[in-house]
Amino acid sequence: MHMSLLLRKALLLLGLTALITPSGVEAQLREIIAKNVGASSSGATLELAFADDGELAISLDDGDVLVDGEVVGSFESGDELDAAWRTLLGQAMALENGALAEALVSWQPPEDGSTQTLDASQAVDEALESALRNVEPQSERPEGSLTISGGDENPLMHLLVNSMGRLGVLEEALEGLEETFQIHVDEDVVIEEGSVVDGTVVVIGGSLRVEGGIEGDVVVVDGTLDVRNDGYIEGEARVAEARVVRNNGEIRGGIVDVLEDERADESEMRNRLRDEIREEIRRDLRNEIRSVARFDDDESFSIMSPIRPVVRGVGGVVEKLIMVFILGLIGAGFLAFAGENMDAIADTARRSPGRAAMVGFAGTFLLVPVWLLGALALIVSIVGIPVALAWVPLFPLAAVMAAVLGYITVARNAGEWLADSNVPWTGWIRKSNPVFTLVGGLLGLSAAFVAANLISIAPFLNILSGLLFAAGVIITIAAAQIGFGAVLLTRAGRRREHYGTYDADAAWAEAMGIDVGEGSGKGSKNEG
Amino acid sequence: MKMKRGWVVAVAIALLAPIAAEGQSWKTVTMSRQLENSDAVEVSVEYGAGRFIVRSIDEDLLYRMNLRYDEDKYEPVADFTGDRLRLGVESHRGGMNIRGREAGELELELARGVPMDLELKFGAVQAEIDLGGLALTKLELSTGASESLVDISEPNPLQMSKATFEAGAAEFAVHGLGNLNAEHITVDAGIGSITLGLEGRWQRDAELDIQMGLGSLELLIPEGLGIRLRKDSFLASLNSEGLIKRGDVYESPDFAEAEHRVVIDLDAAFGSIEVIWVR
Numbered sequence: 001m002h003m004s005l006l007l008r009k010a011l012l013l014l015g016l017t018a019l020i021t022p023s024g025v026e027a028q029l030r031e032i033i034a035k036n037v038g039a040s041s042s043g044a045t046l047e048l049a050f051a052d053d054g055e056l057a058i059s060l061d062d063g064d065v066l067v068d069g070e071v072v073g074s075f076e077s078g079d080e081l082d083a084a085w086r087t088l089l090g091q092a093m094a095l096e097n098g099a100l101a102e103a104l105v106s107w108q109p110p111e112d113g114s115t116q117t118l119d120a121s122q123a124v125d126e127a128l129e130s131a132l133r134n135v136e137p138q139s140e141r142p143e144g145s146l147t148i149s150g151g152d153e154n155p156l157m158h159l160l161v162n163s164m165g166r167l168g169v170l171e172e173a174l175e176g177l178e179e180t181f182q183i184h185v186d187e188d189v190v191i192e193e194g195s196v197v198d199g200t201v202v203v204i205g206g207s208l209r210v211e212g213g214i215e216g217d218v219v220v221v222d223g224t225l226d227v228r229n230d231g232y233i234e235g236e237a238r239v240a241e242a243r244v245v246r247n248n249g250e251i252r253g254g255i256v257d258v259l260e261d262e263r264a265d266e267s268e269m270r271n272r273l274r275d276e277i278r279e280e281i282r283r284d285l286r287n288e289i290r291s292v293a294r295f296d297d298d299e300s301f302s303i304m305s306p307i308r309p310v311v312r313g314v315g316g317v318v319e320k321l322i323m324v325f326i327l328g329l330i331g332a333g334f335l336a337f338a339g340e341n342m343d344a345i346a347d348t349a350r351r352s353p354g355r356a357a358m359v360g361f362a363g364t365f366l367l368v369p370v371w372l373l374g375a376l377a378l379i380v381s382i383v384g385i386p387v388a389l390a391w392v393p394l395f396p397l398a399a400v401m402a403a404v405l406g407y408i409t410v411a412r413n414a415g416e417w418l419a420d421s422n423v424p425w426t427g428w429i430r431k432s433n434p435v436f437t438l439v440g441g442l443l444g445l446s447a448a449f450v451a452a453n454l455i456s457i458a459p460f461l462n463i464l465s466g467l468l469f470a471a472g473v474i475i476t477i478a479a480a481q482i483g484f485g486a487v488l489l490t491r492a493g494r495r496r497e498h499y500g501t502y503d504a505d506a507a508w509a510e511a512m513g514i515d516v517g518e519g520s521g522k523g524s525k526n527e528g
Numbered sequence: 529m530k531m532k533r534g535w536v537v538a539v540a541i542a543l544l545a546p547i548a549a550e551g552q553s554w555k556t557v558t559m560s561r562q563l564e565n566s567d568a569v570e571v572s573v574e575y576g577a578g579r580f581i582v583r584s585i586d587e588d589l590l591y592r593m594n595l596r597y598d599e600d601k602y603e604p605v606a607d608f609t610g611d612r613l614r615l616g617v618e619s620h621r622g623g624m625n626i627r628g629r630e631a632g633e634l635e636l637e638l639a640r641g642v643p644m645d646l647e648l649k650f651g652a653v654q655a656e657i658d659l660g661g662l663a664l665t666k667l668e669l670s671t672g673a674s675e676s677l678v679d680i681s682e683p684n685p686l687q688m689s690k691a692t693f694e695a696g697a698a699e700f701a702v703h704g705l706g707n708l709n710a711e712h713i714t715v716d717a718g719i720g721s722i723t724l725g726l727e728g729r730w731q732r733d734a735e736l737d738i739q740m741g742l743g744s745l746e747l748l749i750p751e752g753l754g755i756r757l758r759k760d761s762f763l764a765s766l767n768s769e770g771l772i773k774r775g776d777v778y779e780s781p782d783f784a785e786a787e788h789r790v791v792i793d794l795d796a797a798f799g800s801i802e803v804i805w806v807r
Contacts, residue, residue: 031562032562033561033562033564034559034560034561034562034606034608035558035559035560035561036557036558036559036606037557037558037559038555038556038557038558039555039556039557040553040554040555040556040599041553041554042553049561051562051564093558096560096562096587096588096589097562097588379673379696379697380697380719382673382697385652385673
């Protein structure tokens with residue numbers, strides 16, 4: 001039993017010794033699993049991925065020196081740092097893993113240059129060092145002594161078995177401490193009044209009551225530090241998951257909470273999680289509200305159920321009005337910059353709507369084959385490949401523009417017809433103003449849709465609403481096909497199908513209100 | 529070796545870029561990944577335009593990729609997730625790079641001996657691909673308007689069920705098909721000049737399906753390999769010197785006794801087909 005305990009304590013000693021062994025031992029370099037070395041005129045980048053999942057990215061880019069995405073300094077193109085970094089990356093390109101790590105660690109940053117260059121160089125060097133070394137390089141430490149004492153067998157075993165967590169904390173707590181160590185595991189320690197201890201006292205899983213003096217540092221992990229009257233600690237009190245009670249005692253080196261950073265990280269993570277959850281809830285709520293507003297397929301009863309048809313109907317009307325507004329703007333643009341072309345297209349659409357519609361339908365069916373065959377022919381010719389690159393996106397664009405131009409032109413014709421008609425609420429459409437006729441025509445062509453939407457608000461009129469909607473679709477297709485055909489027939493308005501001629505007899509007859517014979521008011525067809 | 533020196537020069541130029549290439553946006557990148565184990569990998573490589581080189585590598589690397597590309601428009605892709613490795617260059621807006629007034633270069637070295645399903649897609653490139661030494665379990669090669677030379681210079685140590693070659697408008701040559709160690713090889717060529725070399729070490733009987741649109745096809749057949757050719761063509765001439773017509777098929781004289789036989793199904797529309805015997 002006694003032997004067993006000794007063995008276990010020895011094992012624990014081995015673990016702890018590994019933590020506090022002075023670093024005369026050569027630090028091991030991390031294994032590089034992947035690298036990415038890039039260089040261009042604006043900068044040079046090194047990205048490393050380590051076998052233990054860590055990563056490092058250092059880049060000199062556009063005047064900034066970045067380590068893992070954070071700016072740590074600046075450089076100027078061609079300065080000492082830039083030159084040294086590019087030289088290093090030139091070597092890095094040809095090296096892998098161990099040889100690469102050694103080359104990077106042994107890189108000597110430039111010693112000349114401006115302060116900013118030297119600072120940035122130092123930052124890069126430190127980043128390389130800290131990322132590539134498993135063990136931080138430490139200064140030589142004088143030989144010290146190590147005393148370990150512990151409670152009974154079970155706590156020692158407990159510590160050994162669960163050492164990973166505590167050892168990690170210990171590693172941080174013991175960093176940089178020197179001199180002699182007294183380590184107490186799972187036991188309470190009292191430094192009695194009048195006694196003075198030299199060196200560092202480490203208490204793990206127990207309480208340390210200081211009534212005398214400690215001429216060194218104190219480390220308490222998972223326990224309590226109690227500094228009583230006249231008690232003092234000359235160095236730092238480093239605590240991790242520990243409580244500090246200062247009953248008029250002195251801690252001259254101050255208290256260092258080893259886990260403060262971790263707690264800050266935890267707090268930050270908590271905040272971030274809270275924000276993400278909050279954002280997720282908001283997003284869900286927004287989606288819920290949207291789905292209610294859109295009246296998605298969910299027709300189940302909700303508080304919005306009674307007003308759904310109203311919102312749906314009014315929404316549809318607003319949608320149509322926005323479409324009319326957008327097409328009106330596009331049409332105004334066509335009128336301003338291609339008015340004559342629109343006239344020619346409108347003339348053809350007005351005089352030969354059947355022919356235009358046939359050409360429009362044929363054109364629509366041929367669009368895709370023409371597009372594909374054109375692209376294929378250009379690609380096959382090899383030399384036509386650059387043209388094919390333009391053909392593939394531009395041909396569909398031109399087809400859409402032709403259809404829009406045609407539809408708008410037909411809408412203008414419809415507006416002119418409405419202006420001459422006695423249809424109610426069309427008195428505001430003036431033929432003298434082409435924009436008015438255009439907008440009037442667009443509204444006219446959309447009237448069936450608008451009516452369908454408004455009627456859908458009322459209950460039990462779904463069939464009528466559906467019929468009106470179908471009528472709207474037919475009107476729209478017809479207008480688009482007639483317009484598209486007219487655009488094709490007139491080569492986008494550049495070649496007139498019909499030319500009107502001035503007919504003096506017709507003008508006289510119209511002015512005087514009399515009939516002067518045949519042919520009045522008729523234009524003659526002229527193939528241009 | 530010559531290629532490696534070329535890359536060193538290219539990188540050196542890039543590293544001297546502030547002096548030599550002010551105003552240009554060419555970037556030179558070297559990427560690599562250590563070989564962690566010999567588990568099978570699915571490798572997919574896409575490259576649009578430029579020079580495209582693929583070969584095997586002896587070092588303990590899964591891959592090494594040297595790239596030269598216009599960083600304003602494109603970005604390199606090197607993604608290794610699970611057992612999938614995706615490499616190449618894509619435009620910032622996604623998709624392959626198909627522009628190419630002054631094209632870049634991609635040189636890729638893949639680990640020898642690691643079982644891999646290999647998919648190579650490239651566009652208007654000048655390609656030199658040597659698959660010798662790679663342990664391939666599947667091969668899909670697809671190219672657009674390219675000038676491609678594919679060589680399987682060493683036998684594939686693993687058996688491959690299927691290898692597919694697709695070429696659009698291309699000058700496309702494959703040598704050493706015997707080394708692929710594939711049971712079934714499909715070649716789908718659109719327009720251009722195609723050379724299929726059946727040299728190499730055949731380890732089993734195989735089927736070779738060839739579909740060709742318009743162009744010339746050269747079949748390089750090593751002496752001693754049993755060949756049976758079935759042709760279904762519209763307006764394609766066949767120079768079948770050395771093959772004997774038996775019914776609807778053409779066969780090599782020693783087809784019945786040959787150690788390994790390859791049955792070729794040829795479907796060609798327009799063009800010429802020539803059989804050339806090689807030693």
